[in-house]
Structure formats: structure tokens, C-alpha cells
Amino acid sequence: MTAEWINNHYxxxxxxxxxxxSEEHIGTKKLL
Structure with missing residues (x-):
């Protein structure tokens, strides 16, 4: 497994x- 594969999988x-x-975490997802 390559580092790229691991990163994409993660x-x-x-x-x-x-x-x-829950929808409360949508804002957190957008920050990532």
C-alpha cells in the first residue's frame, strides 16, 4: 500500500x- 492510497482511504x-x-457536524466537514 502506498502512502497516497492510505491517505485517500483515510x-x-x-x-x-x-x-x-448529524447536521451539526456539516460545518466541521466543510472546514476540512
Missing amino acids: MHILEKVFFEE
Whole structure:
């Protein structure tokens, strides 16, 4: 696994987590 793959996979997980959180966290997601 390359560092790029790990980074992309990690960001994908973060997006999934934030997307599934309540709408209160949308502002936090946009800051990322």
C-alpha cells in the first residue's frame, strides 16, 4: 500500500463518518 492510497482511504473514511453524523457536524466537514 502506498502512502497516497492510505491517505485517500483515510479521507474517504472521514468523509463517510462526517456524512453519517448529524447536521451539526456539516460545518466541521466543510472546514476540512
